[in-house]
Amino acid sequence: MGLGNVLSQDDGLGPFVIQTLLAGWEFDESVQVLDLGTPGLQLSPYLQGQESLIVVDTVRSDGEPGELRLYDRERLLKHPPAQRTSPHDPGLKETLLALELHGLSPAHVLVVGVIPAETGYEPRLTDAVRSAVPGAVDAVLAELERLGVPATRRTEPTEPDIWWERSPSD
Amino acid sequence: MARIVVDPITRIEGHLRIDVEVDGGTVRNSWASGQMWRGIETILEGRDPRDAWLFTQRFCGVCTTVHAITSVRTIENALNLEIPMNAQYIRNIILCAHAMHDHIVHFYHLSALDWVDIVSALSADPRRAAQIAQSLSDWPGNSVQVMQQTQARVQGIVDSGQLGIFANGYWGHPAMKLPPEVNLLAVAHYLQALDYQKKANQIVAILGSKTPNIQNLAVGGVANAINLDNEATLNMNKLYAIKDLLDEVSRFVREVYVPDVIAVGSMYPDWLGYGAGVTNYLSVPDLPLNAAGTEFDFPGGTIMNGDVGTYRPISSFNDEYFRDNVQEGIAHSWYDGDWQKHPWEESTDPMYTDFQDNGKYSWVKSPRFANEPMQVGPLAQVLVGYASGHELTRKYVDAAVSQASSLAGVQLGLQHLHSTLGRHLARAVRTAVLAELAYKHWGLLVNNIGSGDTDIFNPPEFPSGEQRGFGFHEAPRGALSHWVVIDSGKIKNYQAVVPSTWNAGPRDAQGRQGPYEASLMGNPVADPELPLEVLRTVHSFDPCLACAIHTLDPEGKEIAKVKAL
Numbered sequence: 001m002g003l004g005n006v007l008s009q010d011d012g013l014g015p016f017v018i019q020t021l022l023a024g025w026e027f028d029e030s031v032q033v034l035d036l037g038t039p040g041l042q043l044s045p046y047l048q049g050q051e052s053l054i055v056v057d058t059v060r061s062d063g064e065p066g067e068l069r070l071y072d073r074e075r076l077l078k079h080p081p082a083q084r085t086s087p088h089d090p091g092l093k094e095t096l097l098a099l100e101l102h103g104l105s106p107a108h109v110l111v112v113g114v115i116p117a118e119t120g121y122e123p124r125l126t127d128a129v130r131s132a133v134p135g136a137v138d139a140v141l142a143e144l145e146r147l148g149v150p151a152t153r154r155t156e157p158t159e160p161d162i163w164w165e166r167s168p169s170d
Numbered sequence: 171m172a173r174i175v176v177d178p179i180t181r182i183e184g185h186l187r188i189d190v191e192v193d194g195g196t197v198r199n200s201w202a203s204g205q206m207w208r209g210i211e212t213i214l215e216g217r218d219p220r221d222a223w224l225f226t227q228r229f230c231g232v233c234t235t236v237h238a239i240t241s242v243r244t245i246e247n248a249l250n251l252e253i254p255m256n257a258q259y260i261r262n263i264i265l266c267a268h269a270m271h272d273h274i275v276h277f278y279h280l281s282a283l284d285w286v287d288i289v290s291a292l293s294a295d296p297r298r299a300a301q302i303a304q305s306l307s308d309w310p311g312n313s314v315q316v317m318q319q320t321q322a323r324v325q326g327i328v329d330s331g332q333l334g335i336f337a338n339g340y341w342g343h344p345a346m347k348l349p350p351e352v353n354l355l356a357v358a359h360y361l362q363a364l365d366y367q368k369k370a371n372q373i374v375a376i377l378g379s380k381t382p383n384i385q386n387l388a389v390g391g392v393a394n395a396i397n398l399d400n401e402a403t404l405n406m407n408k409l410y411a412i413k414d415l416l417d418e419v420s421r422f423v424r425e426v427y428v429p430d431v432i433a434v435g436s437m438y439p440d441w442l443g444y445g446a447g448v449t450n451y452l453s454v455p456d457l458p459l460n461a462a463g464t465e466f467d468f469p470g471g472t473i474m475n476g477d478v479g480t481y482r483p484i485s486s487f488n489d490e491y492f493r494d495n496v497q498e499g500i501a502h503s504w505y506d507g508d509w510q511k512h513p514w515e516e517s518t519d520p521m522y523t524d525f526q527d528n529g530k531y532s533w534v535k536s537p538r539f540a541n542e543p544m545q546v547g548p549l550a551q552v553l554v555g556y557a558s559g560h561e562l563t564r565k566y567v568d569a570a571v572s573q574a575s576s577l578a579g580v581q582l583g584l585q586h587l588h589s590t591l592g593r594h595l596a597r598a599v600r601t602a603v604l605a606e607l608a609y610k611h612w613g614l615l616v617n618n619i620g621s622g623d624t625d626i627f628n629p630p631e632f633p634s635g636e637q638r639g640f641g642f643h644e645a646p647r648g649a650l651s652h653w654v655v656i657d658s659g660k661i662k663n664y665q666a667v668v669p670s671t672w673n674a675g676p677r678d679a680q681g682r683q684g685p686y687e688a689s690l691m692g693n694p695v696a697d698p699e700l701p702l703e704v705l706r707t708v709h710s711f712d713p714c715l716a717c718a719i720h721t722l723d724p725e726g727k728e729i730a731k732v733k734a735l
Contacts, residue, residue, distance in 0.1 A: 007213055007228050038231025039382050041279050042271075045368040098279060101323055102361050121210050123225070163224065168216035168660070 001046065002035045003057040003092070006164040010065070010116035010129040011038075014056045017112075017136045019160040024137075025151040031144065041091035041098070048099055052108040054143050055092065056136055058129075059113030066114060066128035068135050073109035108147070112139045123164040171198070172698045176705070186674065186713055189525075190690055190704055197693045197704070202674050202686040203525065204534035212518060214664040219245045219656050220389045220630065222664065226652065227383050229666065232714055234382045235268045235374060236645040237652075237666070243463075244652040245389045245630070247487055248639025252461040254625035257391035259615035260404075262457045262467075263412065264377050264384065265643065266608035270419055271370035272646040273548070273601040274427060277594065278363035281709040284702065285434050286348060286356040289341040291324055294350035303355040306433055307425040311362050312355070320358040340702040345694075348437055356434060359426050366422040369415045376408055391627035396619055413612055420605035423598075431598040432570055435591045436577035440694075445590030445707040447689030448543045449476030451550035452672065454484055454492065454651070456644040457607055459614075463487030467607050468551065468644055469558040472539065476588050481557035493640055496651065496667060498535040501679035508679060510538065513653035513665040514638055536675035536684060537667055545685040546648025546672040547711060549587060549596040555603075556584065562606055566599040590689070593710040632659035645669055647712050670714050686711060 002014030015035040022033055036046060047053060061069050077093060099105035114136055117126040125133075144151050176188040185206060191199040210229055214222055223241035227234045239261055246253060296317035303312035340346065348356070371381055377394060378384025386393045395403040435442070455470030463486055470484035470492075484492045499510035506521040525531045537544070544550075555563030567584070574595070575582045587596060635658065642651040648669035655663040675684035683691075686708060693703050 005228060005231065007210060007225065035383070036231075037228060037234060037382055040232050042232055042275055042367075042371075042382065044275075044279075044364055045371045045381075048364065048368060098364070101327060102364055103323075104364070121213060123213055164228070168218075 001053060001055050003038065003055060005038050007121060007123050009118045009120055009122050009124060010058055010114075010126055011119045012123065012125060012164065013058050013114050013116070013129055013133070013136070015164075016125060016130075016160075016162060017056045017133055017140065019162055020133060020137055021140060021151070023160040024154055024157040025141070026154055027144075027151050028149040031149050031151075039091070041094055043091055043095040044099060047095055047106060048102075048104045050106045052147055053106040053110070054140055055109070055111045056140065057092075057111065057113055058116040058119070059111065061113065061115055063115050064128075065117030065126065066132040068132060068139065069111075069113040069115065070139065071111040071113060073107075076109060076111055110139075110143050112136050112143075125165075174695070174698050174701050174704065176701060176708075186708075187525075188686070188690070188704060188708055190693075190695070190701070192695045192698055195694055195696065197690050197695060200683070200687045200690040201527065201531055202534075202676065202684060202708075203532040204674060206533055211664045211666060214661050217661050218659070219248070219632070219654065219661055222654070222661060223387055223389070226666065229668075230714060231382065232272070233645060233647070233650075233668075235264060235378070235384055236643055236650055238384060238387050239265065240641050240643040240645075240650050240652045240666075242387050242389050243487065243641030243643065244639050244654050245641075245656075246639075247641050248637040248654055248656050249389075249630050249632070251390055251628060251630055252463075253391045253628055254623070255461060255618050256394075256396060256615065256623060256626050258458050258461065259611050259618065260377055260386070260392050260394055260626075262611040263608055263615065264374055265456065266604045266611065267370050267373035267377075267416075267419075269604050269646045270423065270601055270608070271367050271374070273597050273604075274363050274367045274370065274419075274423070276646075276712045277427060277431065277597065278360045279367075280712070281594070282356060282360060282434075283339055284706045284709055285346070285438065286360075287341055287343075287346040287353050288324060288339060288357055289328065290346070290348070290350045291321060291354040291357045292328065292350075294321065294354035296321055296354065299351040299354040299358075302351055302433075303358075306429040309421075309425040311358065311426070316358055317354055320361060321354060323361070324357060340700055343700055343702050344696045345702050345706075348434065352433065352437065356430060359430055362422070362426065366419055366426075370419045373412050373415050373419075376412055377404075388627055390630045391625075394626060396624040396626060398619065409612070409616060413609075416605070416608055416612060420609070423601050423605050428566075428570065428598045428602050429573075431594050432574045433577060435595055436574045438591060439578045439580060441591040441706070442582065442586040442589045444693050444703075445593070445689045445710060446476070446588040447687070447691070448545045448683075448685040449588050450474050450539070450542050450544045451553050452539050452544040452546050452649050453551040453554040454642040454644050454649045455486075456642075457611065458487070467610070468603075469555055469560050470644065470649075471554045471558060472544070473550075473553055473557055474542065476585070478553060478557035478584070481554065483558065487641070492642070492651075495540045496537065497539075497541070498537045498665075498667060498671075499678050500535055502530050502532060502676040503535050504530050504533050505535070510536075510541075510679065513640075513651075513667055514655055514663065516663075516665055532674075532676040534671055534675050536678045537672045538678060543675070543678065543682055543684055543688075544672055546669045547593065547597075548600040548646075548648070549593045550648060551644055552596040552599050553584075553587065562603045563599065566602045570595055570599055590693075590707045590710045597712070632656065634658050636662070647714055648672060668714075670711075673711050674713060686713070
């Protein structure tokens with residue numbers, strides 16, 4: 001699951017990695033590969049009842065832009081979500097916890113995080129985060145393998161469809 | 171005088187900030203501030219208008235569908251392009267399903283815990299809770315067994331020492347008034363609501379190919395090829411899958427959501443007296459019934475000063491009353507200047523100062539209609555519907571008001587809807603009306619296909635020179651409009667005037683507050699450290715300002731969220 005806004009520079013990392021995965025690899029039937037944008041608590045239909053979840057997103061952490069950070073479920077949920085004023089603040093933690101009460105929360109979670117450089121309004125990754133894409137893709141592939149559902153490289157990979165980065169004149 | 175700042179500085183960019191001054195337990199002054207630059211429209215300049223919806227769909231992660239549909243309507247309006255009826259109906263069913271999903275999520279998962287004390291549910295008698303629930307409706311999920319299971323789940327979470335999602339709740343707050351049994355039945359329904367919002371979302375997914383970002387739109391129609399015998403297209407199987415899902419969601423809305431709002435609301439009668447704020451209302455017509463967009467199933471219009479007698483209709487996709495009266499001002503917004511302009515004439519030149527109580531203090535502009543601040547959202551839509559004589563709206567409003575009156579033991583009327591709880595009640599009423607209209611448009615689609623019409627698309631043509639267009643949609647949070655200037659087939663200017671801008675905008679040049687701000691005036695605040703009452707009123711609008719920037723915060727690097735100064 002890729003999260004983030006493609007119109008906000010490095011926040012588009014999640015969708016960018018998803019397009020890269022879809023263009024280059026084939027996945028087991030039991031695996032869904034989704035670009036979900038920034039749905040807040042409305043994530044729950046997608047997570048409900050899933051066994052495992054891999055999230056690709058930018059993360060707030062100390063370090064240099066482009067550095068990769070991995071978090072498991074326990075570490076992600078160690079700090080409770082903050083009080084929300086707007087009900088549509090990012091809702092991954094809240095969704096996981098709400099589903100837990102329901103007994104439908106994925107037991108296994110890995111966040112593949114990258115520290116962003118810029119998140120202004122421009123539909124394009126910065127160079128620092130663009131160069132982190134292969135590492136994030138590898139982390140997802142390694143996790144799928146570990147979960148027993150490895151992806152297979154396409155015999156004829158296509159170019160990732162990063163439609164939001166095409167310039168207006170194209 | 172105490173100053174309270176509610177500012178969830180949890181992400182890279184700030185979002186909605188609310189400041190209130192409290193004296194003697196009452197809010198005396200208030201400010202609403204959008205903490206994030208909303209200059210997103212500039213990304214569209216120079217692009218092909220046929221692609222605009224793909225980008226606008228990414229403005230917000232919750233309101234994807236609504237920005238997509240408003241965008242194609244806007245370009246079609248600029249080109250004077252009608253779309254086939256199948257396309258109209260398919261869009262309408264998507265709009266209904268999306269809105270039902272959104273409203274169910276809002277009540278149960280985003281705002282119910284402002285009113286429901288989950289910890290108190292532990293001391294409830296499950297039999298009594300089931301009795302109360304069964305007196306409200308015939309819903310099968312109201313059994314004693316369900317109440318017992320729910321209580322056991324809550325007990326399990328509390329025993330684990332990790333309240334999880336509920337860790338930041340206001341449990342035991344003096345403003346929490348529900349008896350334990352009502353808290354328990356509300357928690358049971360909170361859990362059940364997860365399933366039904368998912369079903370509503372599935373309807374959007376069947377028609378839109380994907381959610382949350384649908385793929386089936388085009389300027390000129392939709393991309394859902396129709397062939398009733400082909401597995402790959404929109405066929406009878408898919409149409410009946412949609413109907414089955416609609417059956418299930420409608421029943422949940424009728425037998426759970428609407429009765430819950432009435433029951434919870436009738437136990438907080440005070441909150442029918444707080445939170446009115448701006449009582450000028452704006453709603454746009456929606457669910458078009460013909461290709462030209464001159465007949466609709468949801469009426470639109472304006473009401474001024476809370477008086478339904480002032481109703482004035484907005485009645486077509488080309489409506490001049492709407493087109494000529496929308497302006498946005500920046501007197502108190504972080505942009506260069508202090509103008510108030512029509513969206514086609516606007517520019518976006520950021521000029522940040524700090525937060526100045528009497529100067530500029532928000533990234534949100536101040537929309538005005540005929541120079542008046544307006545409240546938008548389900549309450550506006552329901553009042554406009556009521557004023558226009560819309561039968562379905564009247565049926566559900568009258569039933570809800572009468573049931574709430576008997577539960578609360580006081581005679582309530584339309585005037586009580588101008589309130590914090592009135593917004594919740596109106597949203598529930600609107601959802602019930604949406605459920606009925608979704609059926610209707612499903613039937614219209616099936617009949618139209620049955621008559622042999624399989625058209626889905628009229629190709630757009632872009633003449634040279636300049637065209638101007640506007641499009642609107644009565645979205646879950648209210649009147650959404652997009653405005654475009656096209657020059658020789660390229661976008662020259664694009665502006666989105668979104669519902670949360672109407673509601674969250676700051677003061678205007680005359681110092682008149684926006685709806686959030688005005689609605690907080692006079693609200694009680696029992697404990698300035700725990701301003702639950704402020705959240706109740708703000709949440710009742712279903713604010714959505716903050717979706718554009720995301721960035722997870724796995725390490726809990728949050729700054730204090732409530733400051734009482």
